[in-house]
Amino acid sequence: MASLGIAGSQAEPLPPGTGPNPELNYNMGVATHFVRKGNMRHHDPVKYMPMVAELGVGWIRDEIMWNQVEQEKGQYSIPELSTEWIDLANRHGLKIIVVFSGGNTRLYPDDPFAPDAYAKAVAFVAKELRGKIHALEIVNEPFGHYAAAYGQGTKKGGTWYGRDKDGSTSDWVKRYVVLLNKAAAAIKAVNPDIKVIGLGSAPQVNYQQIALGVSPNVDGITAHPYSYRTPPEIVPYPGTPANRKRDGFVVTDEAGTFSSLIEKYREWSAKHKGPREIWLTEWGYTTYLEGTARTNYSGFTEEAQAAYSQRRFLEGLGLGVDVSCQYVFLDKKHDTKGYDPRNSEHNFGLLRHDGTPRPVYHAVQRVAKSTLGFTPVSGADALGVKIQPFSDRTERHPVVWDGDELPAPNRIASYQFRDKDGRPVIALWSMERVRDLNPRAADIEIDISPDSKIEVLDLMTGDRYAPEAKAKHGRLTLPLFQVPTHPILLHVSVKK
Incomplete structure (x- = not known):
């Protein structure tokens, strides 16, 4: 391509691309x-x-x-x-x-x-x-x-x-x-x-x-x-x-x-x-x-x-x-x-x-x-979710950086979204290190009707399944639900 001085350039812009791809x-x-x-x-x-x-x-x-x-x-x-x-x-x-x-x-x-x-x-x-x-x-x-x-x-x-x-x-x-x-x-x-x-x-x-x-x-x-x-x-x-x-x-x-x-x-x-x-x-x-x-x-x-x-x-x-x-x-x-x-x-x-x-x-x-197509949801727009882990998975020998210990959080991450059709989705994972233990168990209580439906998508394996669900205090509860060290998505169909 010939060199052009920016001040005197009359070159037309390059033609636009194909535009956004709806699959990306x-x-x-x-x-x-x-x-x-x-x-x-x-x-x-x-x-x-x-x-x-x-x-x-x-x-x-x-x-x-x-x-x-x-x-x-x-x-x-x-x-x-x-x-x-x-x-x-x-x-x-x-x-x-x-x-x-x-x-x-x-x-x-x-x-x-x-x-x-x-x-x-x-x-x-x-x-x-x-x-x-x-x-x-x-x-x-x-x-x-x-x-x-x-x-x-x-x-x-x-x-x-x-x-x-x-x-x-x-x-x-x-x-x-x-x-x-x-x-x-x-x-x-x-x-x-x-x-x-x-x-x-x-x-x-x-x-x-x-x-x-x-x-x-x-x-x-x-x-x-x-x-x-x-x-x-x-x-x-x-x-x-x-x-x-x-x-x-x-x-x-x-x-x-x-x-x-x-x-x-x-x-x-x-x-x-x-x-x-x-x-x-x-x-x-x-x-x-x-x-x-x-x-x-x-x-x-x-x-x-x-x-x-x-x-x-x-x-x-x-x-x-x-x-x-x-x-x-x-x-x-x-x-x-x-x-x-x-x-x-x-x-x-x-x-x-x-x-x-x-x-x-x-x-x-x-x-x-x-x-x-996901959009994040928080505050008053989010579903009420209570998570009670079964075990303590505190990191006993954490990384030390500049003299500060940096242990992995002893918590289960929870973020909420709406999918492209406006339906609620809850993302969960255990924030511990990836290691040799089975998935962490936790009682997950969601403030929705017990007649609502949950479908789980495992983002690592691609598996989909319906978890065991029970009613507790008028809410839907997933007892001893398995939460791995990679994210899973809970697709929620709320029963009105």
């Missing part, structure tokens, strides 16, 4: 590497895009590199490799999050992420691909390569928390807010309908940046809530007094629950007039084998990876998260190009490096298809 779930997505940079050449969109669509999720998250778009100052073009995968995604009805990634050191050596230059380049992408991409994410995880461009961040010995040794906010944290706001303004000027999302560091950094002032042009907070070594209902940022003293605020409750992370993001952003939407554009569970240097991640069994992925998607849906994308569709590297079964980063895939599906592929597929 647009609350859910996966990260892909169809950018095919470095040793990711095996991420062939012709081969794998149909498998993404068959998965049933509605979004993919991928990259376009700034230094490929702008190879001469002020001259821009969309790389052919990018056009290929974007067109394929559109033909399948998939929506696209494009991360406009990387600095441009060759053209801007004094500031590889020069805000004005970056903003012009990303605006070109927004205009040129209008109707074919649906969200632009401003830099991937800026605590890494972005901060390193200024000699700071985790790649230069800094902490995740975006503060210097004296406790002040690091310079890169402030710089990124300028970049984000300028990029958002430029994007909205040429494509007001596209979503602009950003931040994407640890929540302690995101909080500081929201407080510094994020433009109204930014639609959503980008968050990457990896659980690292814990089940998905816990993240390693517990709201302890020590963490409050370090940061000046807390980002979760004292247990470090994922649900409180989402709740507090909303509260903090509303307080500082920040973005209203929450986009989880990365999270996942790696299945690597032990045997190499220390990593932040535990290596989970494929069974646990499947169950934890289902739980994270269901909880995000229940909490009203706007879009949730799992990392990653296909293992990062191929066996002929550096794949290592003992490298945590290489083994997050729903597909193995050879393209064969892990159990998590089918587990996520069942969630995507079974929750299509």
Whole structure:
């Protein structure tokens, strides 16, 4: 494609795709590497895009590199490799999050992420691909390569928390807010309908940046809530007094629950007039084998990876998260190009490096298809549900992170929805670790007529069955109901 200067470009927008696919779930997505940079050449969109669509999720998250778009100052073009995968995604009805990634050191050596230059380049992408991409994410995880461009961040010995040794906010944290706001303004000027999302560091950094002032042009907070070594209902940022003293605020409750992370993001952003939407554009569970240097991640069994992925998607849906994308569709590297079964980063895939599906592929597929059209229900609109577990399943030897114990919650999760026909659905699972015990038993009491009907769908196996039900205090009760460590859906037909 010929290079075009954005100021003088009269190019027509690329033709729109086929539009939304009614069989895809647009609350859910996966990260892909169809950018095919470095040793990711095996991420062939012709081969794998149909498998993404068959998965049933509605979004993919991928990259376009700034230094490929702008190879001469002020001259821009969309790389052919990018056009290929974007067109394929559109033909399948998939929506696209494009991360406009990387600095441009060759053209801007004094500031590889020069805000004005970056903003012009990303605006070109927004205009040129209008109707074919649906969200632009401003830099991937800026605590890494972005901060390193200024000699700071985790790649230069800094902490995740975006503060210097004296406790002040690091310079890169402030710089990124300028970049984000300028990029958002430029994007909205040429494509007001596209979503602009950003931040994407640890929540302690995101909080500081929201407080510094994020433009109204930014639609959503980008968050990457990896659980690292814990089940998905816990993240390693517990709201302890020590963490409050370090940061000046807390980002979760004292247990470090994922649900409180989402709740507090909303509260903090509303307080500082920040973005209203929450986009989880990365999270996942790696299945690597032990045997190499220390990593932040535990290596989970494929069974646990499947169950934890289902739980994270269901909880995000229940909490009203706007879009949730799992990392990653296909293992990062191929066996002929550096794949290592003992490298945590290489083994997050729903597909193995050879393209064969892990159990998590089918587990996520069942969630995507079974929750299509669901809307979360809470408060006065929800059914009254009382859960009484039979046993105590407290985790006796929990993970310790930065000196804080992070046990799995000793509870049964319960979220309610309405399906596409308006009928109530209750999602349940035990929040314990996946292990060798039989499913947890609990008495489930639902405030509906005892003559109502319940059909259970097991999201891991696909089995459907009618559970034993009894009347108790004028309500329907499921006595000693088996609640596994993966989600089940109770479809309720209420007898009036």
